[in-house]
Amino acid sequence: MFKWLEKNLPKIVMAPAVGLIGWFVYGFVLWTLYISFTNSKILPKYELWGVGQYVKLWASRKWLISVDNLLVFTALFLIFCIVIGIILAIFLDQKIRAEGVLRTIYLYPMALSFIVTGTAWKWILNPTLGLQKMFIDWGFENFTFDWLVNREMAIYTIVIAGVWQSAGFVMALFLAGLRSVEDEIVKAAKIDGAGLFTVYWKILLPMMRPVFFTSFVILVHISIKSYDLIVALTQGGPGISTTMPALFMTQAAFHKSQVGLSAASAMMMFMAVAAVIIPYLYSELRRENAR
Amino acid sequence: MKTLKIEELSKNFGSTEVLKKINLEIDEGNFLVLLGPSGCGKSTLLNIIAGLETINEGNVYIDDYNVSKVEPKDRNIAMVFQSYALYPSMNVRENMIFGLKQAKVSKEKIEEQLEKVSKFLQVDALLERKPSQLSGGQRQRVAIGRALVREPRIFLFDEPLSNLDAKLRVEMRREIKKLHQQLKTTVVYVTHDQTEAMSLGTKIAIMNHGVIQQNESPENIYNKPSNTFVADFIGSPSMNLIKGNLKQSSDRILFTAEGANFDIPINSYDFDDTSQLNNKEVYFGIRPEHIYFKKSNEDDFEVNLKADLSEYIGHEQIITFNLANQELLAKFSSTIKIELSKETKLYFDLTQVSMFDANSQERI
Amino acid sequence: MQDNLQTSSYKQLEQKSKYTNMFLRWFLYFVLILFASYFIFPLYVMVVTSLKTMEEIRQGTLLTWPSSLNFDSWLVAWGGRGYGAGDTFLRPYFWNSIKMVVPAVFFSTFIGAMTGYVLTKWRFKGDQWVFLFLLFGCFIPFQAILLPMARTLGVLGISNSVIGLVLVHTVYGIPFTTLFFRNYYVSVPTELVKAARIDGAGFFKIFFKILLPISAPIIVVTVIWQFTQIWNDFLFGSTFSFGEAAPIQVALNNMVLSSTSVKEYNVDMASAIIAGIPTLIVYVLAGKYFIRGLTSGAVKG
Numbered sequence: 001m002f003k004w005l006e007k008n009l010p011k012i013v014m015a016p017a018v019g020l021i022g023w024f025v026y027g028f029v030l031w032t033l034y035i036s037f038t039n040s041k042i043l044p045k046y047e048l049w050g051v052g053q054y055v056k057l058w059a060s061r062k063w064l065i066s067v068d069n070l071l072v073f074t075a076l077f078l079i080f081c082i083v084i085g086i087i088l089a090i091f092l093d094q095k096i097r098a099e100g101v102l103r104t105i106y107l108y109p110m111a112l113s114f115i116v117t118g119t120a121w122k123w124i125l126n127p128t129l130g131l132q133k134m135f136i137d138w139g140f141e142n143f144t145f146d147w148l149v150n151r152e153m154a155i156y157t158i159v160i161a162g163v164w165q166s167a168g169f170v171m172a173l174f175l176a177g178l179r180s181v182e183d184e185i186v187k188a189a190k191i192d193g194a195g196l197f198t199v200y201w202k203i204l205l206p207m208m209r210p211v212f213f214t215s216f217v218i219l220v221h222i223s224i225k226s227y228d229l230i231v232a233l234t235q236g237g238p239g240i241s242t243t244m245p246a247l248f249m250t251q252a253a254f255h256k257s258q259v260g261l262s263a264a265s266a267m268m269m270f271m272a273v274a275a276v277i278i279p280y281l282y283s284e285l286r287r288e289n290a291r
Numbered sequence: 292m293k294t295l296k297i298e299e300l301s302k303n304f305g306s307t308e309v310l311k312k313i314n315l316e317i318d319e320g321n322f323l324v325l326l327g328p329s330g331c332g333k334s335t336l337l338n339i340i341a342g343l344e345t346i347n348e349g350n351v352y353i354d355d356y357n358v359s360k361v362e363p364k365d366r367n368i369a370m371v372f373q374s375y376a377l378y379p380s381m382n383v384r385e386n387m388i389f390g391l392k393q394a395k396v397s398k399e400k401i402e403e404q405l406e407k408v409s410k411f412l413q414v415d416a417l418l419e420r421k422p423s424q425l426s427g428g429q430r431q432r433v434a435i436g437r438a439l440v441r442e443p444r445i446f447l448f449d450e451p452l453s454n455l456d457a458k459l460r461v462e463m464r465r466e467i468k469k470l471h472q473q474l475k476t477t478v479v480y481v482t483h484d485q486t487e488a489m490s491l492g493t494k495i496a497i498m499n500h501g502v503i504q505q506n507e508s509p510e511n512i513y514n515k516p517s518n519t520f521v522a523d524f525i526g527s528p529s530m531n532l533i534k535g536n537l538k539q540s541s542d543r544i545l546f547t548a549e550g551a552n553f554d555i556p557i558n559s560y561d562f563d564d565t566s567q568l569n570n571k572e573v574y575f576g577i578r579p580e581h582i583y584f585k586k587s588n589e590d591d592f593e594v595n596l597k598a599d600l601s602e603y604i605g606h607e608q609i610i611t612f613n614l615a616n617q618e619l620l621a622k623f624s625s626t627i628k629i630e631l632s633k634e635t636k637l638y639f640d641l642t643q644v645s646m647f648d649a650n651s652q653e654r655i
Numbered sequence: 656m657q658d659n660l661q662t663s664s665y666k667q668l669e670q671k672s673k674y675t676n677m678f679l680r681w682f683l684y685f686v687l688i689l690f691a692s693y694f695i696f697p698l699y700v701m702v703v704t705s706l707k708t709m710e711e712i713r714q715g716t717l718l719t720w721p722s723s724l725n726f727d728s729w730l731v732a733w734g735g736r737g738y739g740a741g742d743t744f745l746r747p748y749f750w751n752s753i754k755m756v757v758p759a760v761f762f763s764t765f766i767g768a769m770t771g772y773v774l775t776k777w778r779f780k781g782d783q784w785v786f787l788f789l790l791f792g793c794f795i796p797f798q799a800i801l802l803p804m805a806r807t808l809g810v811l812g813i814s815n816s817v818i819g820l821v822l823v824h825t826v827y828g829i830p831f832t833t834l835f836f837r838n839y840y841v842s843v844p845t846e847l848v849k850a851a852r853i854d855g856a857g858f859f860k861i862f863f864k865i866l867l868p869i870s871a872p873i874i875v876v877t878v879i880w881q882f883t884q885i886w887n888d889f890l891f892g893s894t895f896s897f898g899e900a901a902p903i904q905v906a907l908n909n910m911v912l913s914s915t916s917v918k919e920y921n922v923d924m925a926s927a928i929i930a931g932i933p934t935l936i937v938y939v940l941a942g943k944y945f946i947r948g949l950t951s952g953a954v955k956g
Contacts, residue, residue, distance in 0.1 A: 009858045010777035017770040017829050018785060024826045025792045028800040035802065044806070088690060091683050104942055105691045108698070110949060111938035113887030115904045116931040119911050120697045123704065123920050124717060134716035168694065172946055184376035184449075187343050192390035192437075193364030196679070202389075206380030225796050228889040232908060249798040250894065259802060266798040277794040281787065 029270065036263035044259055053264035062240050063265065066248045069155050073162070073244065074223040080163040081219055082212070085170025090200055092171070093178050103175075106168035114165065118232020121161040122148070151241040154234050158242060161229060166222060170215050177211040178204060210287075217280045224272055245269050292355050294319045294477040295340065295445055300349030302335055302501075309335050311501045313349070317494070322471050322478045324492035326485060328524070332501040333481045334449060340479060341447050342366050353444060364393070369438035370447040373454060375430045377422040377437070383409075384418040387437045394441075404440045412436045428459050435470070448480040452487060464490060485525050489513070497521050516645055519652040522576050528609060528620045531582075532574040534649065539569040546575050546646075551615035555592050559641055563655055572649035579609065581643040582621035584629075591638035598631050612637070705729060705924040712920055728921035732910075732929055743913065745929050747899070748906035752886060754817050755902055759824035760881045766825070767832020767877060768870065772862050774833070775840040776848045786837060792830030801894055808895055816900050823895065824885045831884075832877050835948070839873035840866065872944070879941055880948035883934045903930050 005012075039049040057063050088106055092099055109117060124130050127146040135143035147153035181204060189199045227246035230236060236243040236251075245265060252262035297315040301308070309332045317323050325333040338344040340351060342363035350359045358366050369390075377386050384405065391401045409415040412432045422430060431451065438446055451467075452460045468491055471478055482488055488495050489509045496506040497520075505517040516522035522530040535548040544565075545554040555575065562568065583591065596612040596619065603625060610629055612619045621637065629635055648655050704712060705728050706721040735744030774786055804823060805814065813819035843866065851861045892902040901909075907930045911923050938945050 010773040028803040031803040119927040184372040188376035193393035270799040
């Protein structure tokens with residue numbers, strides 16, 4: 001008995017983690033999957049109902065708007081975060097005097113919650129007393145900046161706040177990547193006559209492919225899950241113009257008694273994330289094994 | 292006109308002096324090896340020649356032009372690095388022609404150069420491969436090729452062989468030697484490996500603590516080391532340095548090892564200055580390979596010493612003898628049988644010894 | 656190639672590179688400082704606004720410096736105005752968050768450390784798959800588990816409670832803590848464990864006496880990461896705990912959204928700062944470890 005215990009001790013110690021994750025992650029996802037095939041309203045029901053919830057979901061105007069918003073947001077969020085992140089990383093890589101201070105400034109938004117960020121940006125973007133007033137007081141009399149309450153533009157305010165929060169993080173990833181490149185490569189390029197621009201554009205950035213990949217995966221992941229920022233900044237409004245899938249899901253589940261529908265929307269999100277993550281994990285694992 | 296001239300060059304990182312007033316000249320077509328232990332400043336010196344490091348004091352001339360403040364690309368040099376530093380995202384072809392493209396050389400000329408060099412180095416079959424798909428030796432060749440296509444005035448090598456395994460290193464060493472014999476381009480080559488230095492260099496500059504200790508032909512470095520550092524650094528096992536005193540009388544000069552009851556006559560030694568040698572504290576330097584088991588010529592000095600330790604290394608053996616409680620190493624062919632703890636008759640080849648001042652450590 | 660370069664052209668080259676370099680440096684600093692202002696701007700506005708009276712806010716602009724340092728809004732945000740109904744303030748929720756964060760961080764870190772230890776130093780057949788199994792938990796969108804989690808907490812009788820949130824955060828922190836510890840222990844030489852085993856140390860002794868004492872850096876990284884994530888969480892808090900047991904982020908959101916009276920932006924900003932200050936302090940004090948956590952476990956949104 002004691003022998004057996006000793007032999008299996010490592011596995012016994014592993015058990016809580018594996019059990020908890022097995023139950024709370026995999027079990028729950030399967031449960032949600034199952035519920036998405038039922039006609040559950042306010043409480044879960046367990047008779048299968050087929051793909052009705054998915055049909056309903058894709059016929060829902062609100063869901064379609066959410067998906068649309070998600071695509072717009074993700075595209076802009078990705079482009080701005082990566083472009084700003086790379087620019088900052090490359091510039092900081094030039095033996096800058098106050099590098100530590102600047103890095104701290106670029107990255108501190110990552111330490112704040114989206115609710116705090118959203119609250120701050122909501123105040124700044126507020127059309128009566130915020131940026132708009134500032135510019136009018138500065139003498140730009142006809143300056144209007146009402147994106148926050150403008151159906152067409154409100155989604156871009158979320159992009160502004162989101163980029164503000166995450167660009168520094170991309171900077172940190174790229175800076176770490178650039179710093180890990182061997183000195184001699186840059187030396188070789190200098191002797192070959194490559195200017196600073198060429199060194200980065202032709203040699204270093206192409207070497208950053210894994211960092212691009214990682215940033216892409218993380219940013220897409222953040223954007224698919226974005227929920228807090230929208231709640232704090234626009235609550236999905238004006239109207240439903242800034243709804244996104246995560247918001248759609250919680251509203252359906254906890255405010256509108258559409259448990260089945262919300263399960264279906266959750267599964268769509270799950271699949272979207274899986275489509276990005278599984279290739280990523282696969283390639284990461286292969287890289288690790290190759291080493 | 293010197294291909295490369297370095298004048299009173301000093302360099303420090305913060306408060307650490309890395310190079311102290313270096314002077315160096317290289318004639319056209321020479322192969323200069325900068326040799327020294329790690330941290331001696333040899334790589335810094337090479338980087339300064341390349342223009343990759345700034346200078347605190349002094350100047351660097353290439354073909355009599357002061358290039359001290361000129362960008363690396365305009366110095367007409369090419370460099371091969373320890374890690375090869377091939378651009379990972381480019382294939383072999385792109386790697387090799389990158390420098391020419393930056394210099395806006397015409398397409399035809401680039402193609403011509405590429406074909407010539409890649410054939411010459413036998414990498415023409417690898418042109419479409421990425422560096423990650425090459426073996427160590429192939430990478431090395433491509434790195435050399437990248438330097439060759441530029442047809443520089445000076446080749447700089449920064450420990451190019453130290454990432455290769457022992458067998459490949461010997462092969463590549465021969466190839467670099469051949470390369471230099473065919474091209475006759477001036478080379479500056481940094482290494483910490485004395486065998487590499489000896490076999491490749493037409494001149495070797497031995498460095499320590501940011502100072503050039505000796506800059507001469509390999510033969511002179513080996514036969515006439517200018518101080519105890521060089522004597523100790525070159526040769527394996529290194530030169531025996533026996534501490535003792537000189538006795539000078541009108542007709543002869545004798546060396547007595549500390550605590551020894553015999554004198555070694557060194558009349559034949561060519562002192563720089565024969566005055567004031569009496570009672571001088573010196574090191575008597577003799578290489579292990581110049582201690583013989585059989586008398587080879589008239590002037591060999593005969594002595595009986597006890598063997599303490601024997602190390603067998605295949606074709607040779609290294610025996611440690613006790614010379615008045617100082618260690619004396621000798622190298623013999625392994626066919627010779629030597630019994631430990633017994634007195635053995637040995638012969639010192641007095642034509643091959645070096646004498647150093649025990650205080651200044653300099654050759655006298 | 657360029658065999659006949661004249662001294663004069665060398666001089667030109669020197670000059671040219673000097674000027675381009677100077678211009679580049681200026682441009683570099685200009686852009687860096689421009690972005691720094693973009694990043695610092697909201698924090699500045701928050702602090703300045705929180706120190707102004709509403710009257711000042713209406714008259715000045717976002718950037719105007721307050722006429723006097725007025726901490727009233729901070730007091731209101733923290734402790735309320737003292738009248739009964741509808742007076743929401745952060746103090747109780749701040750303590751809720753503390754009560755939630757401390758145990759959740761402790762449990763998730765401890766479980767992660769043990770799991771990481773087994774996965775690297777007591778390797779068994781298929782451990783790679785177990786790791787992958789756990790790792791995937793880092794990536795699932797939590798929407799996919801919200802519904803069953805709500806049910807489960809209900810069944811256990813701990814919905815709308817701090818204990819419920821501790822459970823949730825512990826469980827969903829495990830994949831991250833495991834990832835951190837595993838990656839750290841992989842780089843610890845296994846010879847160390849072998850030597851200890853030859854010396855007669857057992858499974859727990861090796862962990863507590865040998866690995867744990869050298870784990871300080873990764874423990875700091877993990878604790879900071881978990882602290883930041885749990886403190887900043889809103890999704891779980893708002894879904895599973897809305898009343899008195901709500902954590903601070905939920906309370907902050909409720910306060911800002913409550914449309915009962917006139918908007919008091921100064922109080923809103925003071926509240927936001929209060930809710931953000933613990934993580935901000937940790938970031939400033941231990942930024943190095945914070946960034947390490949971000950770059951190594953950076954997957955959670």
